[in-house]
Amino acid sequence: MDHEDQTAALLAPSPEFLATVHVFPLIPAIKKDVTRTIDSALTWDQLTASDINFTIVRPIVLKYAKLKNMAVVFACLVNRANFLEESEDDLAYAGVMLSRATLCEILAMKLLSHFASNHINLVAVLTTSWSPLAGASPEVIAEVKQVLGSNANVSDAQSALEVAISTQAKQFISSPVAQKVVNDIYTGRIVFSTAATRSMLADNYKPKAITIYDSRDAPFLDHYRLRVPKYGAILEFLNFACLLVTFVLCLSNQDPTQVTLWEVIFVIFAVAFTLEEYTAATEHGWIIYIANMWNVFDTSFVLVFLCYAGMRIKGLSYGNLASSEMAFDVLACGACILFPRLAFFAVSNNVVVLSLRAMIAEFIFFMTIAAICFSGLLFTLWTLGKASWTIKGIAWLMVQIWFGNTYLSFGQAESFHPFFGPILMTAFAALSNTLLLTILISILSNTVARIDANATQEHLFQFAISTIEGVKADALFSYQPPFNLLAFVVLKPASYVVTPRTLHTLNVSLIKATSFPILVVIGVYERYFAAGQSLRESSVDAAHTLFNSLPRQIKNMPFVEALVGSTSSNLYEAIFEVDGPTGPGLFDESDDEDFPQLRSFASHDTLRSADHVQRRPSRVSLAPRSPHRTTSPGPHGSPRRRPLSALDLGVASAEVPSSGRSPLAKFFAHVDPPPVSPAGQGHVEATMRRVETMLEDLRELPVHRLKDEMRELQERQARIEQLLLTLTRGMRSSDTGTGKLK
Template identity: 30%
Template sequence: MAQLPQTPLSSGPRTGQSEWQLPLPDIDDDEPLAEVLRQLSGFFVDAIEAPHTFEQLRTASIGHILKPLIRSLSERCHHPDVISALLILKWRFASGEQDDRGVNEARGYACEIVAWNFLAHLPEHELIDYLLHELTTLQFDSPNAPADAEEVVQEDVQSSRRPEDGNDVERSGLLWGRGPAVTQTSLKDPRMVTENDEPLSSFIGLNALEIAAVIEAKQFLSQRVVQKVVDDIWNGRIIFWESLSVHTKKKAKIYNSGRADPYCRLRVPKYQKSFEAMFFALFLVLYYAVLVERKPENFTVVEGFLYVWIAAFAYDEFGEFQDAGSSFYGTDFWSLWDLGIIGIGFAYMISRVIGLAKNDAYITDVAFDILSLEAVFLLPRVCALLSLIPFFGTLIPCLKEMTKDFIKFLGIVVILFCAFLTTFTMLARGEFTANEMLWTMINIFFGSSYLGFDIATKISPALGPALMLCFVVLTNILLLTSLIAILSQVFTKVMNHAREEYLYQYSVFVLEASASRRLTYYFPPLNLVPLLLFRPLRLCLPSEQIRSARIVLLKVTHFPYIASIWFYEELNAVMNRWQTSSRFQKRLHFVNADQNTPIPHLQPHLRSRSELSVPKTPASGGRPGQGLSESDIAVVLRRIDERLAKLERKLDRPGT
């Protein structure tokens, strides 16, 4: 197995060497990714030799050691995968051999800081290119590398891409390949990179934002410059599909209403989630209608629609699972609710059909009882959009972490509970059955201590009271108090990083909706139409014809969705124009009568009075005495936006 040279970047020991004299990576635009990783990792290994927190590296004096690298990358590096390389290095340091001092963790934080500051120096179009550029192939220029190394990697990439419903569209899940073989990879030497290195092959097909979500780079994702891109993806200002044709490829770009196909707006995450909420609302209506009507002996039309809704939702979730991958799919808080809805729905459908086929009233009643459980998962799922609100969205990571620790703590509780249950059951044989004793102990555990003391002598006149006292003290005092303390500690820990946790969940929420490589995406329950229509045709028609037919079917069936999106966007544009006009009407109040004075409340932020002065001569179409024309207002708006953009970039940079 060939491997790249392991020579460290620094030519000699660092004793007596200034930190500012560390050799900087020299990365060419066409440098292989493996070489980029080697050079960057060598710098971080040499630069960071002590543990530091993210805030210390960002604000303290130790953080200045990263500034030469940031400056060098910003001025000389134009490699499209440099952000992805920095994030992969963060994962490598975090998943490497653990050290007691936490130096590898500090190096991972340094990678995030360098990536964030590199992005802060970029204009918007380059920001999109760096964050949303996907890793494609790996090339190795080592003299020991085999000639077919690239072909080997290409085969691995192709194996992780699967067609959907006859489409030859490449698609890879966000965590495709992130299995035990990857997570258990050790990092003995961060400079070591080979053509079969798991961290490299595991991230092929992902862009930098998706890699950040995969490796849980929460500090990087929470930065303003990164969140602006995530917000633009959510709102549809950045799109991945501009047209619907057989040969269309996925590529991130700024949305242009004049060029883009209107049906590509179906892929905007904000609209997808909105129509998903409407689907769940109709699901809930059908659910209540079936339970309220409740006709065990007959199969009703409403019940048939409920079956369609359950099947469509299950098929849609299966597609999302394939798009995102198992690990990324599990990071979504609502995925467990979705699986619960599907599981209960299918259990109801199966038992209902069996009950009707056998004409068994008992099985039919059990089927409706199972359907009654659906509300436990369906009602919270209808309100899933509330997780986009920071107040509610912050509580979700808290609940996830507290649930994990509660399950861990539950193991100790079960062990002690089983021990006392066995003892009490043996002592009370003839007085209490095992089921009666189990239910009594559950009541005692949840606070009904008096029940235990009342039956203690019945269990055993000699040993019963003492054992019951020990059980009550262990459960109601020690275990419950310890559990509350542990959960409080977890809650405090998560809330201390509430902003990062919320923005991470929000980013996953957005990226999961935009990660699909499917050219045509059908909203449920319409997704059942191409499933029933085109699946059989795949045996006799070429894939291009099927893709073309799917596009036509999408435009026919989803016209109402496009109409509602168009109406919303037009109404929103009118409201924005009205608000802009109203805002400038208020600002014009501060303009002097001679129309030669800049807006007063902006004057402290301008370099000179002439930078934002109002022209003396009115624009074409205007008359003296009418005030500012529309072209003058547009000039003022543009200059204000440019000034605010400069201030935002300064705020994003450390030390300003």
């Protein structure tokens, strides 16, 4: 029986439920609230400040969190994309639009945390492809079609992660909640598939719902594991290594007059590589595809290969030996891309590599601007010295002067013109070597500093891009080059004539036949050597046992300690896992009573078990009360919750918290009167003195201080509202004045 036909419990929301989610009403509603709220340019730090968060962000978040709509994060990011586009169109209000886009990103981050309690729903919120027109009326859909055109595709859907990548919402992507989902997708712990809409070869017969992968329930040869980004990165490295080897052998055995065996093998691998890159760009869209810095290298090599192929075909068809030789010369330039590309696989997440990418982009932009600026000088020099100079020669001379050969400008200046030549060449040498190169170095230095400061966000952003690219719905992505060419030749024509079920069966059979060794290795690894498997755990335990049995002299050797790790950390972890009492007589109870605390009485640190009902004095807290549970460290130091008994719970007052040891509780507590006897007369006097002390303590209760703090908060809120009202009134006055001037 096919494992895919077995009925499995769906842990994620069903497709029927997701189809009923209304997306479109959220988009204009969020835009209206954000537009009404932000009327001035604010930075990220200002929007995340406590006062702005309390008065502006939190009410909006609570408003949309009550809807429990799983598309609300997607709607916030769609509004971010709209505000970013408006900031480019209207430069006068670019700062305001960017602030609104930033607020949309903050709202998306905070609303995403409301779905974090259910991990499967959290994954569905980020990975489900939402249609922005879902829930819209037919009139709205007709208007959108009229704006886009009759041939526009209005059913194009994207996930929240894809929109975040396209809008470069790096703060949102680098947030812990989003990265938890990205890490689970990358390692294959979360398994899902989306319907392919723009793919070269779509296989949508059995889309997998979002589930948590368990190797014990999955088939041994599971072809879906080929789409796990972690395994895909390893296979991509091996495929690229094979392409590089065939590239080197092709150039080492080149023959312009005929086609060699190594050239044929290289062409097959290169065509398969080109098909894979084109399929990825088609499936994810050019914006998401090009956002990955490594895809720029891949696209550059594809262009080099296409130029080589065109020249080589021309040379072989017409017997043009010069064209064939030029084809191999062009192909040789591809080594400048392939060798660094393979090397960067190992250090793709290094800060130096991220800085290098940004520096290359800044350098290309700066050089383009400089070339445009000096094109006028090139034309002037050609006009003055066209009798003895060509444009190519003048351009090469200017390049040499630009990169440091300043003496050439003085030696060749008079060859252009006896009067204007020295003046122009001296000015060009001064500008290029003194001014512009200094500016270029400053720009590159600032770029490195900026990337170094935001290295974590940039790394997580690139990691999210590669992960989303790894979960590809196109059927061709399950084939390793050059077998994707075979799948394309066989399955693409078959998709027009066979049923979806037959196409799916044929696709699965071909994947297992072409990737059988890879599936076997993945199956063995996940069942025996992956984290949490019995064989790996037993091996680790055996290694620890062997290490503990070694003599102390061997354990303390620097090489062994560096290889295994220090034993001090294990000792520290063991100390904190032991839930033992403090030393006897170390502190008095009075010291615990007077210890300052900034938490409410219901905090889990202040609760006691039913066997020790001793309550510490609580302090005043303005935070809303919520039920708490005590925690005890688990086997690995993580908190383990336990249910509370009735004696564990305490009642916290909003104004004057009371506890078993507060002065007020001691005063009103029932105390049995001591027997009247001469011997107990001193005890009665001591009791009276204690009562007087308690009355003195009642005067120092923090009731007045709490009232002062509440009054201060009210005054601060009133000042903020007055400030916002003043800003809004000023904006309206300026708009009215502008309208009158018009």
